[in-house]
Structures are given as C-alpha cells and as structure tokens.
Amino acid sequence: MVPAFGQTTAFVGVNVIPMDRERVLTNQTVIVRDGKIAEIGDAAKVKVPKDAVTVDAKGKYLIPGLVDMHTHLLSDSDEYPDSIAPDELRVMVANGVTTVRFMIGTPE
Numbered sequence: 001m002v003p004a005f006g007q008t009t010a011f012v013g014v015n016v017i018p019m020d021r022e023r024v025l026t027n028q029t030v031i032v033r034d035g036k037i038a039e040i041g042d043a044a045k046v047k048v049p050k051d052a053v054t055v056d057a058k059g060k061y062l063i064p065g066l067v068d069m070h071t072h073l074l075s076d077s078d079e080y081p082d083s084i085a086p087d088e089l090r091v092m093v094a095n096g097v098t099t100v101r102f103m104i105g106t107p108e
Contacts, residue, residue, distance in 0.1 A: 008033045010048040014057035016040060019064050030062060065098025076104040 009032045016025040018040075029046035031039040039046055048054060071092075075085040092100060 006034060008038075008049050008052040009055060010052040011055045011057040011060075011062055012048065013043050014060055014062045017061060017063045024061075027058075028062075063096065066096045067099040067101075068092065068097050069101045071100040071102050072104065073102070076102075 011028075011030040011032070014028055014030060016028045016030065017023075018025060025040070027043045028040055029043045029048065030037060031046065031049065031052065073085055073088045074080045075082050075088060089100075
C-alpha cells in the first residue's frame with residue numbers, strides 16, 4: 001500500500017531495518033504523513049493518530065526503498081511492445097525497488 005499525500009498511515013508492530021548499521025528495531029510503530037516518515041518508535045509508546053490508516057504489521061519488516069543501478073527493461077527491445085513498460089516498473093515497486101538507473105539511454 002502506498003500512502004496518499006494528505007493521508008497518515010501507521011505501521012504498527014513492524015520490525016524496522018534502518019540501514020544505519022547492522023540491526024533490526026523490533027515491534028515498532030512507523031507513522032507516515034504526506035508520504036514522509038514522521039515518527040518511528042516502540043509500538044507501546046508511539047501514539048497512533050485517530051485519522052491514520054492503521055496497518056497491522058506484526059511479523060513483517062519495513063526497509064528503505066531499494067535501488068537498482070543497472071536496469072534493462074524488456075520493453076527496451078524490439079521484441080516487446082513499449083506498452084508493457086508500466087507493468088515492468090510495477091513489478092519493481094512490488095519488490096521494493098523505488099529507484100532505478102536505466103541503461104538504454106533513450107529519452108523514454
């Protein structure tokens with residue numbers, strides 16, 4: 001689920017991998033406001049806003065978006081139509097990749 005701007009989302013009970021060093025922050029609540037992380041803390045201490053969409057994330061993990069720095073799309077070739085490109089990008093997002101560097105070098 002991608003939070004919409006103007007919306008608050010609370011991931012409750014989630015395990016966070018912050019990437020600042022090798023560790024896992026267990027049983028956290030992460031508050032996302034307007035598409036940005038506003039607060040991270042122990043699930044027992046962070047107050048979930050009343051207007052927040054609450055996601056029960058117990059047993060789940062939350063990580064920063066992944067980056068693929070060498071990407072080729074099937075739709076870059078002549079064998080597949082350009083129209084499949086949005087689906088290819090959706091697969092990346094579904095697997096946690098939020099930033100890509102395309103190697104094809106064409107304007108699209």
